[in-house]
Amino acid sequence: IKDLLKETEKVINLYVRLRDSGDGCISCDKPSHWDGVWHASHFKSVGSNSVLRFNLFNIHRACEQCNWFKAGNIVEYEKRLKLKIGDDRVEWLKCQNGVKRYNSEYLIRMKNIFTKKAKRLAKRMELLI
DSSP states (O other): OHHHHHHHHHHHHHHHHHHTTTSOOSSSSOOTTOOSOEEEEESSOTTTOGGGTTOTTSEEEEEHIIIIISTTOHHHHHHHHHHHHOHHHHHHHHHOOOOOOOOHHHHHHHHHHHHHHHHHHHHHHHHHO
């Protein structure tokens, strides 16, 4: 399960980075063309809230500095997230608490779905270039 969690999260994070590739950092002013390392940052951390681990409203593209060295730069993250997904969804995310135990069937299914989604999105992006 532990390995499947990591593999699934890796694929979903790739999908999010692709999905948000036209966006700058969710937590600061770095533009989409910034030439640094990009992460898929969780608004509510996986460690504190596993129920939102794979929720796409909870995961957005962020620069490495904000995500790792500024703990997500969460105050700015929240401001920008409200602009991106709306106040209601952010408030909903903030109210979600809990632990979710993922089983292998679910993780395999999610991994397969998001592998396909990421491949399709990458192919579509190549066509636009």
